[in-house]
Amino acid sequence: MKSNGVAAIAFLVSLFSLISCIDPDQTQEVILQKDKEAIEKFLQENPISAVKEYSEPIEGFYMFWQVSTKEARNSISRGDTVTVNYIGKTLDKKIFDTSIEQVAKDNGIFNSTRKYQPLRYAIGYGFTISGFEFALSMMHPGEKATVIFPSRLGYGTQANGSIPPNSPLIFELDLLQVAKGPNLNP
Numbered sequence: 001m002k003s004n005g006v007a008a009i010a011f012l013v014s015l016f017s018l019i020s021c022i023d024p025d026q027t028q029e030v031i032l033q034k035d036k037e038a039i040e041k042f043l044q045e046n047p048i049s050a051v052k053e054y055s056e057p058i059e060g061f062y063m064f065w066q067v068s069t070k071e072a073r074n075s076i077s078r079g080d081t082v083t084v085n086y087i088g089k090t091l092d093k094k095i096f097d098t099s100i101e102q103v104a105k106d107n108g109i110f111n112s113t114r115k116y117q118p119l120r121y122a123i124g125y126g127f128t129i130s131g132f133e134f135a136l137s138m139m140h141p142g143e144k145a146t147v148i149f150p151s152r153l154g155y156g157t158q159a160n161g162s163i164p165p166n167s168p169l170i171f172e173l174d175l176l177q178v179a180k181g182p183n184l185n186p
Contacts, residue, residue, distance in 0.1 A: 031150075031152070031157070032060065032152060034166070035060050035150035035152070035168045036057070036060040039060050039148055039150065039168050042091045042148070042168075043062065048064040048146050049064075049066070050064035050065055050066060050146075051065055051067070051068050052064075052065040052068045053065070059149075060149060061131065061150070061153065062148045062149070063135055063145055063148075064145060065139075065143055065145045067142065067143055067144040067145075069140045069142050069143055077123070077180075078125075079122055079123065079124060079181035079182045080122065080123050080178055080181045081122050081178070081179040081181055082119075082121065082122075082123055082136055082175060082177070082178050082179075083118045083120045083176045083177040083178075083179075084099070084118055084120075084176060085099045085100055085119075086098065086099050086132075086171055086173050086174070087100065087103055087171065087172040088169060088171050089170040089172075090163060090167050090169065090170070091148075091167070091169075093170075095107040095109060096109070096162050096163050099116060099117060099119050100116060104116060122181060123136065129169075131147065131153030131154055131171075132147075132171055134153070135147035135149075135171065139173065139175040140175065141175055141176065142175070142176075143174075143175050144172070144173065145172075146170065146171070146172050146173075147170070147171050147173060148168065148169070150168050151165070151166045151167050153169075154168070155167065155169075
């Protein structure tokens with residue numbers, strides 16, 4: 001009986017300790033709201049010219065096509081292999097990654113051991129962050145677009161290399177090719 005009381009007190013102390021460590025300013029809702037405000041401010045200060053636009057302001061997702069094909073083509077499906085050139089930036093316009101060698105050299109992120117070439121991978125297997133993959137799913141070969149999305153569609157609360165935690169991201173995408181793969185959707 002005495003051990004049940006000690007266990008209950010230990011549990012309550014542990015629970016209180018855990019709750020007191022949670023920063024109420026860092027809840028997912030608060031982070032998303034801060035991300036959306038930062039994205040909206042960025043867009044006001046840095047208008048992006050586009051021939052076509054898509055946005056989900058409630059989610060903080062914005063996409064601007066600089067080149068759009070007029071052809072009606074099938075959309076990208078899970079299992080399709082995309083080939084894409086990209087430039088990844090934070091909202092302060094600092095480039096953190098690219099598939100283009102000259103861009104890497106010009107921005108001080110060149111790695112001589114890396115082979116710079118278009119990224120080629122199968123959609124739908126979690127190879128890239130969800131905001132990147134969602135943007136590609138809305139594109140057709142030959143299209144170029146700039147996409148901006150909140151941290152939860154990027155690396156979330158975790159830092160990744162030079163990307164701080166809770167960082168909304170910008171990607172410039174140039175979809176070069178889509179090779180149809182097996183349709184794995186039920």
